[in-house]
Amino acid sequence: MTAIRSTLADAVAASLNTLGIEADAASVHLERPARREHGDWSSNVALTKAKGSGRPPRQLAAELQAQLTEHPPRHVHKVEIAGPGFLNFYLDDGWLYDVLEDVVAGGERDYARLDLGQGKTVQIEFVSANPTGPLHVGNGWWASYGDAVGRLLERCGWLVSREYYVNDTGGQIRRLGASLLARRNGEPLPEGGYPAGFIKGLAAAYDGPDDIAAAGRWAAERTLGYIKLQLAEINIHFDQWFSQASIEESPAMGETMAQLEAGGLTYTEDGALWLRTAEFGDPREKRVLRKSDGDWTYLAGDMTYHWNKFVTRGFDRVINVWGADHEGQVPSLKAGVAALGVDPERLEIRLGQMISLASGRMSKRAGNAVDLDDLVDDIGPDAMRLLSLVNSPDQATVVDLDKVRAETKESPVFYVQMAYARIAGIGREADKRGVSRVPVAEADLTLLTHPRELEVVRALSELPEVVALACAERAPHKVTTWVRELADRFHGFYHDCYVLHSDVPDELTQARLWLVEAARIGLGIGLGLLGVAAPERM
RNA sequence: GCCCCUGUAGCUCAGUUGGAUAGAGCGUCGGACUUCUAAUCCGCAGGUCGCAGGUUCGAGUCCUGCCGGGGGCGCCA
Numbered sequence: 001m002t003a004i005r006s007t008l009a010d011a012v013a014a015s016l017n018t019l020g021i022e023a024d025a026a027s028v029h030l031e032r033p034a035r036r037e038h039g040d041w042s043s044n045v046a047l048t049k050a051k052g053s054g055r056p057p058r059q060l061a062a063e064l065q066a067q068l069t070e071h072p073p074r075h076v077h078k079v080e081i082a083g084p085g086f087l088n089f090y091l092d093d094g095w096l097y098d099v100l101e102d103v104v105a106g107g108e109r110d111y112a113r114l115d116l117g118q119g120k121t122v123q124i125e126f127v128s129a130n131p132t133g134p135l136h137v138g139n140g141w142w143a144s145y146g147d148a149v150g151r152l153l154e155r156c157g158w159l160v161s162r163e164y165y166v167n168d169t170g171g172q173i174r175r176l177g178a179s180l181l182a183r184r185n186g187e188p189l190p191e192g193g194y195p196a197g198f199i200k201g202l203a204a205a206y207d208g209p210d211d212i213a214a215a216g217r218w219a220a221e222r223t224l225g226y227i228k229l230q231l232a233e234i235n236i237h238f239d240q241w242f243s244q245a246s247i248e249e250s251p252a253m254g255e256t257m258a259q260l261e262a263g264g265l266t267y268t269e270d271g272a273l274w275l276r277t278a279e280f281g282d283p284r285e286k287r288v289l290r291k292s293d294g295d296w297t298y299l300a301g302d303m304t305y306h307w308n309k310f311v312t313r314g315f316d317r318v319i320n321v322w323g324a325d326h327e328g329q330v331p332s333l334k335a336g337v338a339a340l341g342v343d344p345e346r347l348e349i350r351l352g353q354m355i356s357l358a359s360g361r362m363s364k365r366a367g368n369a370v371d372l373d374d375l376v377d378d379i380g381p382d383a384m385r386l387l388s389l390v391n392s393p394d395q396a397t398v399v400d401l402d403k404v405r406a407e408t409k410e411s412p413v414f415y416v417q418m419a420y421a422r423i424a425g426i427g428r429e430a431d432k433r434g435v436s437r438v439p440v441a442e443a444d445l446t447l448l449t450h451p452r453e454l455e456v457v458r459a460l461s462e463l464p465e466v467v468a469l470a471c472a473e474r475a476p477h478k479v480t481t482w483v484r485e486l487a488d489r490f491h492g493f494y495h496d497c498y499v500l501h502s503d504v505p506d507e508l509t510q511a512r513l514w515l516v517e518a519a520r521i522g523l524g525i526g527l528g529l530l531g532v533a534a535p536e537r538m
Numbered sequence: 539g540c541c542c543c544u545g546u547a548g549c550u551c552a553g554u555u556g557g558a559u560a561g562a563g564c565g566u567c568g569g570a571c572u573u574c575u576a577a578u579c580c581g582c583a584g585g586u587c588g589c590a591g592g593u594u595c596g597a598g599u600c601c602u603g604c605c606g607g608g609g610g611c612g613c614c615a
Binding site for chain 2: 031032033034035037038042044047050057082083084085086130167170171172270271272274283284287288289290291292293295297298301323324325326327328329330331351353354356390391392394395396397398400403407409410411412414415417418419421422423425426427428429430432433462465466469473477478480481484485488491492494495496498499500501502503516537538
């Protein structure tokens with residue numbers, strides 16, 4: 001079934017061509033008017049094309065109206081001109097029955113499944129928190145985000161690999177090891193050590209040698225195991241845990257840097273090795289690759305890591321989800337990648353604005369973050385995930401834990417899940433009464449005329465566009481908005497339209513059973529994209 | 539100082555890439571359960587979209603300048 005939107009766009013483009021105005025369907029903007037009085041669909045082409053056509057907008061609109069009235073597109077029964085020259089399309093409900101059939105035919109697996117990625121590979125790296133302590137609430141928010149973006153990409157035809165870059169080397173691991181040993185041996189914490197209570201448990205369990213590096217490695221590995229449990233708790237699983245040490249201590253490190261030197265892109269100054277980054281779009285002229293003390297910089301390691309992503313493993317596209325506090329790294333890594341001969345357009349860095357906690361009475365000291373588990377234990381993984389996918393990633397967010405806990409029952413997650421559970425309840429009741437669905441082709445969908453019924457289908461009709469937009473913008477919160485909207489429509493329907501009732505004729509029951517099934521499919525897809533469970537009962 | 543994000547109802551936030559009378563949840567107030575779950579539904583109240591200009595048929599959305607909030611500008615990672 002061709003989507004109504006393209007049917008209308010094709011018809012409008014054809015009418016424009018008939019009038020001698022160049023246009024293709026892609027250039028015809030169609031939208032759903034905010035008010036139902038303005039029709040089911042609306043286009044502003046007469047306004048945008050007026051200038052090029054040499055006629056006033058309303059005149060062009062009138063000519064288009066005449067064309068479209070003479071050759072009405074499928075389901076269109078009236079075309080009106082409004083305001084400065086909008087074309088408003090009034091459709092019969094048939095287009096909604098088409099949508100319903102599409103949803104049912106596609107099912108949860110295929111409806112709103114797109115092929116924008118065309119099987120290209122994309123790696124999305126997120127969380128990547130240092131293994132020096134448990135994940136905190138902020139990490140959890142970005143975990144939800146990254147995973148949801150991955151799910152969107154998968155639905156849009158990309159081959160997705162989720163990766164966690166494990167920062168298991170360098171100064172912070174040494175500090176971790178030193179902190180652990182100090183704790184174990186009852187000595188004062190070293191400068192810059194980790195004061196967290198977490199260390200206490202580690203120290204008690206450690207029975208290795210009094211060696212900082214060994215203790216650090218042990219603690220990092222142990223901590224990473226804990227982090228994996230935390231992520232599994234909220235149903236997030238990475239395809240790859242990539243060790244920073246494994247790449248920085250491998251020959252690839254020297255090889256990648258040698259490649260730059262061989263290309264004449266580096267030079268030595270003040271005892272350090274520099275990369276000429278200005279040539280690769282960096283506002284700064286140069287960046288240090290190897291410090292005067294002989295150590296590689298983080299940038300050098302990161303460049304080698306990205307060489308591995310793009311060349312060794314050959315991902316078509318790489319998405320790094322970073323907190324806004326890492327913004328300073330963006331231009332240097334972009335330039336670094338370009339210096340390695342990789343098109344920097346293939347590297348996409350999404351900066352999420354900061355997540356912070358509201359509870360002012362908490363200590364201001366750094367390192368006093370709230371563990372993710374504390375929140376998940378209180379409100380559950382589903383509420384946690386949906387909550388973190390309500391806002392745009394561009395919106396800095398302050399999480400008020402007390403409020404979140406107090407308002408758990410009002411959380412949007414239960415509103416949506418309740419809709420799903422109600423659907424399952426209808427299924428159970430139908431079984432109990434021995435009512436089963438006839439094939440959709442035998443159901444008379446035209447019996448669905450109640451506004452509540454049609455609103456459900458209207459919401460479902462928007463899902464493919466929502467998915468496409470949410471994916472393109474890496475904005476899963478748009479799915480959240482949509483799924484709440486669908487749940488809202490469904491609850492309204494559920495309240496006003498009984499499916500199984502002695503007053504409801506069998507034929508109408510059949511049509512409504514299919515409407516309910518379509519709603520179930522939509523909710524299932526939406527919740528699935530968000531990584532939130534769709535419960536059969538609550 | 540320069541760069542990025544941001545300012546929308548009492549609170550938390552959406553806002554279909556510039557459309558018509560700006561929406562939702564929570565909170566307040568008032569209604570609806572002998573039916574498939576009232577974890578729901580319906581209604582009332584609540585707005586100079588930070589401020590001032592500009593662009594045009596039309597601006598919450600784009601441009602400029604202010605004001606406020608968050609973040610960034612290392613031989614740290």
